[in-house]
Amino acid sequence: MFWRLDPKNLKPGQMVDGWRIVRKLGSGSYAVVYEVEKDGKRFALKVACQVDKRGDPKQTDARARREVVCLQKLGHPHIIRMWAHGRCGDPRSGFLYVVLDLVDGYTLGEWVRRTYPTVQEDVVVFLKLFDALDHMHGRGVFHRDLSLGNIMVTKAGEPVIIDFGAADYAAAEELTDAPLPPGTPRNRSPEAMRFWLENLHNPEARYSFQASDDIFALGADLYDVLTDPTPDLSKNRPSLQGAVAPASPFKATQGRVPLELSSYAMMLIHPSLDERPATAKDARSPLEDFAKCEGPEWRGTRPHPVAAQLPPEPAEGALVPIEEGQPGGVEVPIPAHPSAVQGARVAALNSVRFEWGRPALVGLLALVVLGAAVAASVLHRPAPAEPPPVTRSGPGEQPVPALAEKPTSCPAQLPSSHPTQKEARPSVELPVNSPTLTNGLPNPQKASPRRVLSKVQRCALLVFTVAWVEAGCTGVQTRPDPEECPQEAVDAMEKELGWIGGEQPGIIVDVTKRKPKPVTRQDKLAVFNDGPVTGELVEDEGNAPKGTRLEGHLWTTGDRIYGRYRRAFLPGGRTVPICVELISGGDLGLDKQEGSKPGAAVGSTLVASLVVRRWH
Structure with a gap:
């Protein structure tokens, strides 16, 4: 019987109300997630149970019930879908569970690292995510933990927001036992961090989470996707709220991210609440224009070319940068939440098997790479420098690009301003029938991966990539080992x-x-x-x-x-x-x-x- 089993360690083959356990996917502070099968179909089953001793065990059921209510309010193609929920075992002492979609794909960070998306593909993914956030806020639901790990991208390129374990809705019971609700520190808004610093020693203080906090969190994800080639692995990213402002995506990628998109991303994480979009619908609007942009700088350029994602070779004696911590040097333990779904994680590169001549081939490729690299270094032209900051007369005003001699490939001029927090109504009252965007992402362009690379450089990059794969790089397994x-x-x-x-x-x-x-x-x-x-x-x-x-x-x-x-x-x-x-x-x-x-x-x-x- 289920109540005699340990919900934290269910074994393959065991049954939970007709759902057969296939394997354990992961666990967090308040739940464990399993892959399950029923009638030949796979799902994710999330079991509410106390895992982290730092939490309050009496709140486990309440958190699970709140997650169910939030999911029942939502119905969007880019939000995880709930199929069933219930309590297994004794009606009083059994465990609550939720059955969800099993998403076959990658976390958002893995998607960047494995698929090398183009600028336009990044835009389309976040356009759909902000559309989902608009739908969510329109129904009074806040996710409160929109981190890179809580967003999946299917193998068809469709984003899905998952894990509503920290979510909240209007009139919900207060469960937070700390100044801030559970969440990811990097994705906290400046307002939340200021409140946290001001109330470190006030156990009764409770931060009032707003729609702007979710918008900032998604903006932080966009910044990381545009500036970091391995966002799910990086441990030394610059603080978004440190004394020194983070480098813009335009500067961080040496101009591979268009200036307009770079300015938009920096607006989403602006320190001032008045400078950021007031609603998810306002934040989505510029992305609709960006998605229509043509030209190689949008559809043929990748913020992170393949070479930027190869395993780095650290210089001997090189210093390792240290990530800035929480303001004030004190970090409050914040419970993590399990991903409700973890799809199969497949290497993005397809290795080629050769039955003979492998050592000779790799050696030949290495020589070709060396020659191509020398030629590339001679022909290399540096990327354009980022223009100096432009003073804005309004919160949404677009900066004047320094690259004015290169005409934009966008079909029309982008909006010059957007409603800000000061201009918008204090409450989020969005239309229920918010339009959704469900078209799949276009296939990655096979054209020039970055506009500043010459043909020789691209050839060297391709040859080196093949040589690296053929040499046996880790993480690309095409068949099991004997x-x-x-x-x-x-x-x-x-x-x-x-x-x-x-x-x-x-x-x-x-x-x-x-x-x-x-x-x-x-x-x-x-x-x-x-x-x-x-x-x-x-x-x-x-x-x-x-x-x-x-x-x-x-x-x-x-x-x-x-x-x-x-x-x-x-x-x-x-x-x-x-x-x-x-x-x-x-x-x-x-x-x-x-x-x-x-x-x-x-x-x-x-x-x-x-x-x-x-x-x-």
Whole structure:
């Protein structure tokens, strides 16, 4: 029974009100998140339980109930969707849970690091995020923790705001037991930080969170996306509220971020509340104009070219900068909240396998890179310097670009001003039928990745990238490594299942790809992604009956589709360790079919597999 289980450590195969646990995704201060399966479909199940001892255990249920209410108020394509909620076990002592979409993609920070988005792609993603924020505020809901980790981007390029564990709504019960609500320090607004400093020693003080706080947080995310090539990994980013103002995106990227977008990003994180947009709708308006801009500086330029995201080679004896802490040098522990969804995380580069000549090829590529780099250094032209600050007569006035000799590629002049906090009404009263933008992001442009690179430089960058991948860079795994099958799995297969090494059971690769009619060998193909997978036996195999579920993992970024299954779920809920690999035509792995793309491989849904004593 569920109440006899530890909700913090549910095991694969255990059931929660009909939802079968597949794996644990993560945990935070007030909840644990699992991937679950029901009727062949995958979801995220968030269980409310006290994880961090710093919190108040009596508030766990209340926080979960508040999250449910917030999600019930919302319905937007770029906000996580709730499918079910309930209490499992005893009505009084059981645990509350929420069932959510399982987003297949990356956190916003990972998306930047792995996909190298263009300027225009960044604009479109934040246009959709501000549209979602407009929808949220229009229904009286504040997220209160819009950090890089609480925004996902699907593999189709669609952003999704997740994790409403810290969210609040009008007339909600006060649960905060500190001056500030739970959240991410870097995304705190200047007003919140000033309140925090002024009330460090006042246990009764409570900050009144406003729509402007969410807007600032999303603006901080935009700044980090535009200025940091590895925002989910960086530990030494400059403070957004230090004594020295952070460098603008235009300056930080040596002009790769257009001046208009750079000025807009700096406006969103301006220290003065009066200089920032009053509502999410106002903040969204300039992005609508930016999204229409044409030209290579928008659609062909990447704020962070591939070279900027390669593992750095620190100089010997170089000093490591230290990130500025909280104002005043004191940091209050702020609970983190678990991500409600964690999709499969696939490497953005697709490694090329060569069966022979690898050392010679890498050496040749290295020589080519060296020659190209020398030529590039001779032909390099520095990026334009950022123009001096322009005094604004109004909070929304656009600065005059110093690059006036280069005409803008935007179809029309951007708005010259926007309502500010002083001009807007104090309450957020936005239309309920806020328009939504659901078009997918355009494919990354294959044109020049940055306008200041010559052809020789681009060639050197491409060759170096291929050489780096071919040399075996970490994080790009196209197939699993050989290893011994655990002895317990060998014993279980032989003694309990009656499987002998070398047998070839027929399996459905992924039951979530099953078609409405029975699967046959002749006509079924599906698109597979890297990550966990649930297969199924198509006929009795030893002591395992037809329909037995097999849990495993797929690798799809190489030249073939590789799969390993490590657990079998027998009737009655019993789990047995196994070692089974996918094979096709006697070769390890499956053939990729026409239409395969990196991270989205097309292959047969029903194939043979191989029982092994050692993973090949």
